[in-house]
Amino acid sequence: xxxxxxxxxxxxxxxxxxxxxxxxxxxxxxxxxxxxxxxxxxxxxxxxxxxxxxxxxxxxxxxxxxxxxxxxxxxxxxxxxxxxxxxxxxxxxxxxxxxxxxxxxxx
Amino acid sequence: xxxxxxxxxxxxxxxxxxxxxxxxxxxxxxxxxxxxxxxxxxxxxxxxxxxxxxxxxxxxxxxxxxxxxxxxxxxxxxxxxxxxxxxxxxxxxxxxxxxxxxxxxxxxxxxxxxxxxxxxxxx
Numbered sequence: 421x422x423x424x425x426x427x428x429x430x431x432x433x434x435x436x437x438x439x440x441x442x443x444x445x446x447x448x449x450x451x452x453x454x455x456x457x458x459x460x461x462x463x464x465x466x467x468x469x470x471x472x473x474x475x476x477x478x479x480x481x482x483x484x485x486x487x488x489x490x491x492x493x494x495x496x497x498x499x500x501x502x503x504x505x506x507x508x509x510x511x512x513x514x515x516x517x518x519x520x521x522x523x524x525x526x527x
Numbered sequence: 528x529x530x531x532x533x534x535x536x537x538x539x540x541x542x543x544x545x546x547x548x549x550x551x552x553x554x555x556x557x558x559x560x561x562x563x564x565x566x567x568x569x570x571x572x573x574x575x576x577x578x579x580x581x582x583x584x585x586x587x588x589x590x591x592x593x594x595x596x597x598x599x600x601x602x603x604x605x606x607x608x609x610x611x612x613x614x615x616x617x618x619x620x621x622x623x624x625x626x627x628x629x630x631x632x633x634x635x636x637x638x639x640x641x642x643x644x645x646x647x648x649x650x
Contacts, residue, residue: 450637451638453638455641460643461616461618461643461644461646462641462642462643462644463570463618463641465638465640468638506569506570508570510637513575513582513583514560514575514583515560515562515572515620515639516572517569517570517571518569519567519569520568520569
């Protein structure tokens, strides 16, 4: 199966700071999704981004499929951005997830 | 669209008991998936359905686990003779892949949407 690696594993930010999360994957993919897992365990869809760049408010994502990586940018971070961010790629029929990046935003 | 729903949200059981979880996907989503997530890890695939047909099962799904989607709508996941190692969050997801509206090749048709999960604790 496709291997997905996320970095860094943990990130501590001061409110208002910007940050970049990285996702590397081991094979070509047709679909890549970024999720935010809230403290109650719900996975919230952030982006469906097999290639290119998308923006949604303070979040944006870029996937360079030919180089097998994706980046998630958080700008002007807020305490509500805290949680675990997962990258997942479609591996045949299923999603293969990375181990996640735990983001803590301090006021 | 209402989202994916799961019931119960929490389940505490004693080792050796049977438990059953339910998942209601987004309406008109043909595909339904089950994943398991343990502490500090990303979700891992268990099984998936295309309509009522169960098409794939992970090797993580031991003989004690069984999943059904009898009418191609909601799905149940049953764990028999629970063990402490079964303690985890069980997540359900659905996607419109293969539906009459979204087909197979429409961009984004394979996007998966997750429910809130069922957290199982086996004592």
